[in-house]
Amino acid sequence: MSARSARQATTGLPLPTEVDRLVRVPFDFEDYLALPEWHRAEYVDGMAIVSPSPVAAHQRISHRVVDVIQAGCPGLFVLAAVGVWTGERRSRIPDAYATERSFEGSWSDQTPVLVVEILSPSTRREDTLRKSTEYADAGIGQYWIVDRDHRTLTVLGNTGHGWDTLLDLDDSTPRGSVAVGDHGVVAIDLATLLAT
Incomplete structure (x- = not known):
């Protein structure tokens, strides 16, 4: 399993690539708070907002x-x-x-x-x-x-x-x-x- 796949499996969030747009995923707030510290997901009104890693x-x-x-x-x-x-x-x-x-x-x-x-x-x-x-x-x-x-x-x-x-x-x-x-x-x- 690649490091990328492992991160996705750990968080349950999609991992966009550099060329992707933002991805919005309905997400429970308590689950968001439990994510590992290294995640790049923002949270707004019940949605996790996953962004590509900066170039x-x-x-x-x-x-x-x-x-x-x-x-x-x-x-x-x-x-x-x-x-x-x-x-x-x-x-x-x-x-x-x-x-x-x-x-x-x-x-x-x-x-x-x-x-x-x-x-x-x-x-x-x-x-x-x-x-x-x-x-x-x-x-x-x-x-x-x-x-x-x-x-x-x-x-x-x-x-x-x-x-x-x-x-x-x-x-x-x-x-x-x-x-x-x-x-x-x-x-x-x-x-x-x-x-x-």
């Missing part, structure tokens, strides 16, 4: 984002691909996020100061439409959206009634900075962030 370029960008945020906000605890609860029975796994305090395990019990999603073909709609609302409703302070295909980075600030754009970078305006509350200022060079 190498996606992961490199994620690590650079973590480094840039940590450099600008050294007092924050910044991680890649760790789970966050966005509601009573809603969990998401952003590509990166920052909290005020460190924690143990695969899931944070804190409301993040900011979350980052790096768009990919399989997650674009989920990240820009569904997660945007969930993150705002959860009280997350900033939502960073990195679009590899269109070479953009947008930083949104939570107003309590939705999002305001704090920073927009693209190839014509590749450098900028954004204050992350009173935690510090993050300087961003889009070309460096997206370098292959």
